[in-house]
Amino acid sequence: MSIVDQAENAAEFINDQTHEQHLDQLLWMLRTRRDEAASRVPEWEQLRDLASQIKEHTLSNLAHYLEMFESRAKANGVTVHWAQDAHEHNQIVYQLLSDRKVDELIKSKSMLTEECDTRRFLEGRGVRVSETDLGERIQQLDDQPPSHIVGPAWHKTTQDIANVFAKAYGSDKEKADPVYLAHVMRENTRPLIERARAGMTGANFAVAETGAIVTVTNEGNADLSGNVPELRICSVGLEKIIPRNEDLAVFVRLLTRSATGNSITQYTSHFRAPRQNGEMHIILVDNGRSSRLGMEKFWPSLKCIRCAACMNTCPVYRRSGGLSYGSTYMGPIGIIMMPTFDIRRYSELPFSSTLNGSCTNVCPVKINIHEQIYAWREVMEEKHQINLVKKGAMIVAGKVLSNPTLYRIAGDTMEASLKVLPRFAIYNQLNAWGQHRDIPPPAKETFHDWYRKHRSQATGREINR
Amino acid sequence: MQVALMIPCYVDLFYPEVGVATLELLEKLKVDVVYPFDQTCCGQPMANSGCYEEAQTTEELLIQNFSAFDHIVTPSGSCTHHLRHKFTAAPDSPERRKISAGVYDLVEFLHDVLPVREFPGTEFKHKVALHTSCSAIRGIGLASMSERVHDPKFSKPKQLLERVPGIEFVDFERPDECCGFGGSFSVTEEAVAAQMGYDKVEFMRKAGADYIVSSDMSCLMHLQGCSSRLGTNLKVLHIAQILNGVTQ
Amino acid sequence: MSFRNTILENVRNNQPSARELPAIPKFHSEQSVDLKNQFTAALKELYGEVVTEPPADLKAFLKERFPSAKAICSTVPEYTGNSKPEDFTRWSDAGSIDVTIVRSPLGVAETGSVLFSEEEFRVNTIGFLAHDIVILLDPAEIVENIHDAYCHPHFQDKAYSLLMSGPSGSADIGGITVHPAQGVMTLTVIFWPRAQTETTQTV
Numbered sequence: 001m002s003i004v005d006q007a008e009n010a011a012e013f014i015n016d017q018t019h020e021q022h023l024d025q026l027l028w029m030l031r032t033r034r035d036e037a038a039s040r041v042p043e044w045e046q047l048r049d050l051a052s053q054i055k056e057h058t059l060s061n062l063a064h065y066l067e068m069f070e071s072r073a074k075a076n077g078v079t080v081h082w083a084q085d086a087h088e089h090n091q092i093v094y095q096l097l098s099d100r101k102v103d104e105l106i107k108s109k110s111m112l113t114e115e116c117d118t119r120r121f122l123e124g125r126g127v128r129v130s131e132t133d134l135g136e137r138i139q140q141l142d143d144q145p146p147s148h149i150v151g152p153a154w155h156k157t158t159q160d161i162a163n164v165f166a167k168a169y170g171s172d173k174e175k176a177d178p179v180y181l182a183h184v185m186r187e188n189t190r191p192l193i194e195r196a197r198a199g200m201t202g203a204n205f206a207v208a209e210t211g212a213i214v215t216v217t218n219e220g221n222a223d224l225s226g227n228v229p230e231l232r233i234c235s236v237g238l239e240k241i242i243p244r245n246e247d248l249a250v251f252v253r254l255l256t257r258s259a260t261g262n263s264i265t266q267y268t269s270h271f272r273a274p275r276q277n278g279e280m281h282i283i284l285v286d287n288g289r290s291s292r293l294g295m296e297k298f299w300p301s302l303k304c305i306r307c308a309a310c311m312n313t314c315p316v317y318r319r320s321g322g323l324s325y326g327s328t329y330m331g332p333i334g335i336i337m338m339p340t341f342d343i344r345r346y347s348e349l350p351f352s353s354t355l356n357g358s359c360t361n362v363c364p365v366k367i368n369i370h371e372q373i374y375a376w377r378e379v380m381e382e383k384h385q386i387n388l389v390k391k392g393a394m395i396v397a398g399k400v401l402s403n404p405t406l407y408r409i410a411g412d413t414m415e416a417s418l419k420v421l422p423r424f425a426i427y428n429q430l431n432a433w434g435q436h437r438d439i440p441p442p443a444k445e446t447f448h449d450w451y452r453k454h455r456s457q458a459t460g461r462e463i464n465r
Numbered sequence: 466m467q468v469a470l471m472i473p474c475y476v477d478l479f480y481p482e483v484g485v486a487t488l489e490l491l492e493k494l495k496v497d498v499v500y501p502f503d504q505t506c507c508g509q510p511m512a513n514s515g516c517y518e519e520a521q522t523t524e525e526l527l528i529q530n531f532s533a534f535d536h537i538v539t540p541s542g543s544c545t546h547h548l549r550h551k552f553t554a555a556p557d558s559p560e561r562r563k564i565s566a567g568v569y570d571l572v573e574f575l576h577d578v579l580p581v582r583e584f585p586g587t588e589f590k591h592k593v594a595l596h597t598s599c600s601a602i603r604g605i606g607l608a609s610m611s612e613r614v615h616d617p618k619f620s621k622p623k624q625l626l627e628r629v630p631g632i633e634f635v636d637f638e639r640p641d642e643c644c645g646f647g648g649s650f651s652v653t654e655e656a657v658a659a660q661m662g663y664d665k666v667e668f669m670r671k672a673g674a675d676y677i678v679s680s681d682m683s684c685l686m687h688l689q690g691c692s693s694r695l696g697t698n699l700k701v702l703h704i705a706q707i708l709n710g711v712t713q
Numbered sequence: 714m715s716f717r718n719t720i721l722e723n724v725r726n727n728q729p730s731a732r733e734l735p736a737i738p739k740f741h742s743e744q745s746v747d748l749k750n751q752f753t754a755a756l757k758e759l760y761g762e763v764v765t766e767p768p769a770d771l772k773a774f775l776k777e778r779f780p781s782a783k784a785i786c787s788t789v790p791e792y793t794g795n796s797k798p799e800d801f802t803r804w805s806d807a808g809s810i811d812v813t814i815v816r817s818p819l820g821v822a823e824t825g826s827v828l829f830s831e832e833e834f835r836v837n838t839i840g841f842l843a844h845d846i847v848i849l850l851d852p853a854e855i856v857e858n859i860h861d862a863y864c865h866p867h868f869q870d871k872a873y874s875l876l877m878s879g880p881s882g883s884a885d886i887g888g889i890t891v892h893p894a895q896g897v898m899t900l901t902v903i904f905w906p907r908a909q910t911e912t913t914q915t916v
Contacts, residue, residue: 006654007653007654007655007656007657010654010656010657011655011656011657014656014657014660015656020660022887024664026887026888027888028639029888030888035611035612035614038614038615039614039615042615043738043740044614044615045613045615046738049735050735050737053732053733053734053735054734054735056729056732057731057732057733057734057735058734059728059729060728060729060730060731060732061728061731062724062728063721063724063725063728066721066724067721076872081715082715082716082717082720083716084716084719084720088716132895133885134883134885134886134894135883135885138885151884151885151888152885153885153886154885154887154888157887158886158887161886178886178887178889178891179891179892181886182883182886182891182892182893182894183893185894186893186894186895189895190808190895193805193895194805194806194808194842195805196805210868210869212868218881218882218883218884218890218894219881219882219883219894219895219896220841220881220894220895220896220897221894221895223837223840223841223875223896224838224841224842224895224896226873227804227837227838227841227873228804228805228838228842238720238724243734245863245868245869246737246860246863247734247737248863249737249859249860249862249863250737252859252876253823253858253859253860260884260888262758262759262890263755263758263759263823263824263825263878264759264824264826264859264876264878265878266759266877266878266879266880266881266882266894266896267841267875267876267877267878267881267896268826268875268876268878269873269874269875269876270868270871270873270874270875271872271873272871272872272873272874273872273873274872275804275831275837275872275873276831284720286716286720286723290720290723290724290727291723291727293724293727293728293729294726294727299727299729313612315642315643315645315661316654316657316661319657319660319661320657350515351514351649351650351653351654352654353647353650354599354643354645354646354647354648354650354658354661355513355599355647355648356599356603356643356647357599357603357604358599358603358610358612358642358643360603361603361610361612361613362612374513374551376515377513377514377515378515378517379515380515381514381515381516381517382515386514386515386516390514390653391516394511394514394516394519395516395519397510397511397519398511398516398518398519398520398521398522398523399522400505401474401505401506401508401510401511401522401523401526402505402522402523402525402526403505403526404502404503404504404505404526407474407505407506435655435656435659436655436656436659436663436691436694437659437662437687437690437691437693437694438689438690438693438694439690440479440480440686440689440690443478443479443480443481445481446477446478446481447472447476447477447481447484447485448477448502449481450481450484450485451484451488451500451502452502455488455500456502
């Protein structure tokens, strides 16, 4: 698969000023709401510390907690499956459905199923899959992946959504009103839910001491997907395990406030055992997580609780749009996770960052995101994933900047300066800086020149070329 | 007190007046300033691109030039952050550690080490949008960050500038959002960098600023480019220039 | 073929060095907290409503609040509806309910949440497929925060437990929360102390 050129995709997104401004303002509003919510919790920083410590403890004892979770879940009457990769996961799901002659599935939001491309796998085998989360449904109808892990359709304006629904449901295209559109969704989804024989959810958390999985939604669609049909399937990434309900409390207090600024979502649901006359299946999914656990600099990315606060605060994401990353997970957390799935395809993502550090400071579990982005750059360089022209420019820069005389000669004329300085920053065109900005005005002399003229005599030092 | 002066490569080449202002200001404050003439760069452009091998020789040259000094002062939050926290391309050595321990951004040096609270003979009767770089805020703690809502609010650059008669600070939206420079990012992801710069310049303009002032010339280089392209009248000045007595 | 053992072995081999599990404080406020007021304010932020005293005539109250409601499913002795959860042998049929009336054993002041499980719902879908929900809550059963809430035995014992916080909504369109989404349209909590003689409901 080809390398994602996030910068080019971002430039296209920015060209569409309406959508860029819409997204930037929406997400900054969420960042502001997150700040307000955090300011109402005096122990906010302490909660972040606890959340980070709980996750680090769990990940350092992950095998133990996975076994505990499995044994409790089994004792609860749940069937536990293990999938090493995406294909295995999809196969298990398909088998469960086809064994029961079920060809229709409702599902609530799960980034893991996006990662595994489950819907496409099932649809290719004759299973009709309906997303019940509004944002996911919009994207499904528009044949686009989610652009954000909490609000999959936030890059769309209300009019865009009205257009999608008009095409799919015959609703009124002129009524670009969120309340009307929510009603359209409800009316069209309710019958699907009511007749569903199988439902699929993800899990925000999986509690080892009880064997329960936890979903966090505003719509209640996980509760519907999990309670209405007799067959319930739940996909859980290995890293979702936490030890106890007592620990869960810390995450529940941090998650929604970080994501949208509300104190909690409308439905915080805990599924421990099958419903009456029902079956419950949990699929524990590896898909590269156990390998990532062994990466010294990058395993803390497994602490992620999928709040997307990093995306909301990231000035690059807000102006690029989530689809520009060409990946399941986007923005800051996406940059540090995606190379573990495909190092070549995502080799340029670590450069889609100014390393400003805002993400690290809003992350509720204190992942050192911007430091990992920096560390990935070195990995890309080591593994020869850096663009050759850029590498060439860096080699030249390194030679010039490590040689004082060469450097001073290069700095002699403005023209030469412009050739040296931006050259080691750019690898495409010399005038890239000048596309949207004016080039720095020429300096008459360098500081070196000035110093030689005005100070070296005073110090009595002889300074030669 | 003796310090070695480190002038960032882009200041040396494009904005030598900032270097001059830094030197003159320190001299006014009775600091004995030495300028190792063979200096070039801190290595950040290569290191930030993951090219540690290419950064190594440059960083070794810096160690050679500066390890004799207990204090190194540079008018750049970004270079300071790099030298203090990311100076790892050259092999570990007592000299390398000495550099990391002894480097100061100019504002830190003035505010914490000297410390100085008066700037006689200065005046700046203008409306200022104060921009503090992400390296300065989140890297070396020159000011509090908006993400950490319970931290006490403070800004070392502002505390220094408040001592300059006539200065008026304007409050603008998203005060600590990144300006978009980000080093090579400003060229490799040029459209986003420019949009970030435009947005920031526009917030500052809307708030009524005449000048954008910062302790990082790299941000100012970027914002100046955006500002003039947008056709706004905002001018840029480094904090060293104002504290050294520039009036406009 | 299960990859269980391979996965567990990979995990074990790659686990970082052991870190401690921290002790979790309760984070109770140092000042005294008016739990009823805090609950009411928190629920209001999530578009739920609180009625602070039991209405003298619950039937009249319901008629006024839900004038077009016909199918009322009640699980509480305080009100006899025209259906019980057990009537919905197909759980999806609970969509025909206009108003569900149910008692919650726990409220959370921090967030305006109320706790449910299959014990209270008996048929879980009456809690979300109904058009509206009315919840009786004994104010003496409101706890301060989420840390307190997770001490409740439901989270250990029940097949399904839910912290419900306001009516269903969605912010998926433009980040603005709109109601309804897939679940109930409105949520009303009535502060209603448990009757002295009432015994704990059992499934």
